[in-house]
Amino acid sequence: MTTSRAATDPALRVLTWDVMASGGYETCWAEPGADTLRARGRAVGLTPEPYWISYTLETGEGFVTRRLTVTAETAARTRTLDLRRDDAGRWTADGERLPEVDGALDCDLGLCPLTNTMPVLRHRMHRERGEREFLMAWVSVPDLTVRASRQTYTHLARTGGGGGRVRYASGTFRSDLDLDADGFVLDYPGLARRLTAR
Template identity: 35%
Template sequence: MFAEPPPAAAWRHRDARAGFEVLRSTRTGGGWTLHGVTTAVEDGTPWAVEYVIDVDDDWHTRGAEIVHPIEGRRVSLRRDGPGRWLVDGLHVPELDGCLDVDLESSAMTNALPVHRLRLAVDETADAPAAYVRAADLTVSRLDQTYRRLPDAERHQRYYYDAPAFDYTACLVYDETGFVLEYPGLAVRV
């Protein structure tokens, strides 16, 4: 469905915040390691977040390590069986049923459910995620939905809905399944 991800990618944050995200993707035995760094200023507050996300060949998230490199804070997420999550080693029932990690600081993490779901045109799926806030690395459940729209100019498009943020948008993806346009948040460079 998608070509292999590029070894490196970058996004410029825009509108909601000013900043940048860079990613290195590495093929590992049985999946991919996605190592990225995001930096931004949002509402006058600067932040930096570093992440390492491990996914299997079908893009199911196995785990993630997220760090505030300047402040020294960190959080570890691990899937413990189908849809069960451990946060810093403790089971968090609120996250049961989540299959992806979604980082507030990252445009790249919207690639995880799209790769995993492999939706046909006009197909819709719920994709609840373990959501990590940029400012303090708190983890909560984020209910979200993806509906694949007809392709445009060789790009896949998805209607994205995150009711908790009263946010809907048409996300545009390249042939590798990485976001090109994330309205109000980021654009691929």
């Protein structure tokens, strides 16, 4: 008889989303600590073209990104990305410097609701009033191009079970995210909705 790790490790969260924005799904295994987050996940999508990706994420203290590795496969090709942030706040992609995102604390993997979690947890945005502006190292899917992205998170309300509602804004895009007590996305209108086992 095999026992699943999720059943034996209470810190491990298994999260699955219906990602409407891509016409696909994502599942990740997340290990939140008191001040850190590790995760690995896989996703499939149809938009902007059929693809599948796998990723691993590691943060340091304060939920600050240390490393994101991504593999994306389409019918035409396979791409990989090794995105890293050092202790001085400098970013590299596959060893090449990315000065346009220097100083950013977080990566943001496109079409991935998991990567909204780090800034929320760092500033307790799902539980405490406030508005924060961030510079993100945003990764486009499936081409894995890294760009600087300015984003704003605003606490809107506490919700049942210790969760909260947070408004995400970037450019002209706005969406009000529902988050659980651990800061993980339950509902991201226009992008994804979490699924539960029946």
